[in-house]
Amino acid sequence: MNKEVLRSLFLEKRQTLTNQEFKRRNDLLLVNNLNFLESHQRAVHCHIFLPILKFKEPNTWPLFEHLQKSSNHEAYVSKTLFKQKQLEHFHVTKNTELKESKYGIPEPLNGEAIHPEKLDIVFVPLICCDKQGNRVGYGAGLYDRFLQEVRQDCLKIGLGITSKLDNIDYTTELDIPLDYYISHLGIDDFR
Template sequence: MNKEVLRSLFLEKRQTLTQEEFERRNELLLTNCASFLERHKQVIHCHLFLPITKYREPNTWPLFNRLRQSDRHKVYLSKTLFKRKLLRHFLINRNTELETSKLGIPEPVNAQEVIPQVLDLIFVPLISCDAAGNRIGYGAGLYDRFLTEVRKDCLKVGIGITSTLDNIDYNNEFDIPLDYYISHLGIDHFS
């Protein structure tokens, strides 16, 4: 199956989860994210995404609030420039205001812009990924472009509420594989 078919299939599957099952998976996912951060003490600068609720993305608000209040971590969010097909990145502090964009994405209003090379870890939104870390995103290529701008040692960590696939056959030269995938089922490391 190609990525378009898989994207459609998994988005539909995510929408059919009961609210109880979605919340159960999300809670396990957040526990696994916290465990991951504890095991990777070198990580300070964490880029995160906040959920687009209409796509039923994982609820990352509790993780965001934890990172935002942390004395050890710094958290970053992006603004999406769809016409230019790129993301701009911002350091978030306790006073940063957020507003929801026309596309339903919570974004920073009064924050300091940063270059991607400061980041130690990027939590990557996705629909699913395979056992080699190849991900199925939303098809705009925003994160593929973003991931080319970070340091080589920056950890690329997908987070989702689906299990991994065996193999995605239709990758192209612009696809950048993940280092890890965190879900309700645990933490997968890709070599």
Template sequence: MLKQDLRKLFIEKRASISLQSLLNSSLTLSNKLLKLPIWGFNNYHIYLPIEKKKEIDTSFILSILQGKDKNVIIPKVIGSNQLENYLLTDSTRLKTNKWGVPEPVDGFKVAPQDIDVVFVPLLAFDNNGNRIGYGKGYYDTFLKQCKPNVIKVGLSLFPCVETITDVYKGDVPLDYCITPEKTYFFNTP
């Protein structure tokens, strides 16, 4: 399917989920992450969810990261297709931007090349590890700035689709994608 058709379909699917189901799925998904071979690193990038769009509740993953004493890095939109990344600390102040994304007001910047693992938001993904988001390109731009071996872990409420037919050269595929039902492995040994 084409990205625009998948985007519309999965926005509708997500909107129909109950808040309790979203919470349960988010918890299940975060527990499944513990089985991935990704925990030997220091710097983990995670997004904070847009609640009104029923994105996966990443607070469970944050608890895991903090419990494992990892450095947690969160993004801030700074311009067209650009993110800055900040270390999340006890003193980090958050403000919700115009899209409903909680983001840091200021703090300690972290260079993309210093990030080891990125938890990637998405609307849908295919069986080749290609993903689609809201279509603005923030994460594709950001992931290209990371080191070549950064581990990219997609988080999805739904299983993969067979194929996204209009993948283009600038799209950055995932290494893993976790759903409440299944773990998908793509570019991994």
């Protein structure tokens, strides 16, 4: 199946999850993320996306709060610049104010802007991915452009609450594959 079909199918599938199942999957996702961070202690600078919960995106708020409280990690969040088709990245501290954009995306209002080369980990939003680490995002290419700017050793980790597909058709050279996929089912290493 091509990306547009998969995007539509999986977005609809996510919406059919009961609140109880959505919570269960997110609880397991958090446990798997914390286990991953524990086993990758050299990864200090962690970029995370904040969810639009009405679309039943993976609930990254508990992971974000963990990163903020951790003495071993620093948290970073982006602001979406839709006209420029890019993301601007900010170091998030206890003094950083967050506000939902007109699209419902929680974004920083203030904070220190950083260059993506500083990051050790990028937690990547996705709708689904395949067993090779190819992902289907929301179609704007924002994260593909962002991931071209990180260091080569920066870990690209997809977060999801769906199982992997066998393969995604119609990937291009602009698509940047994931290094890992963390879901409620476990941690998949694509390296």
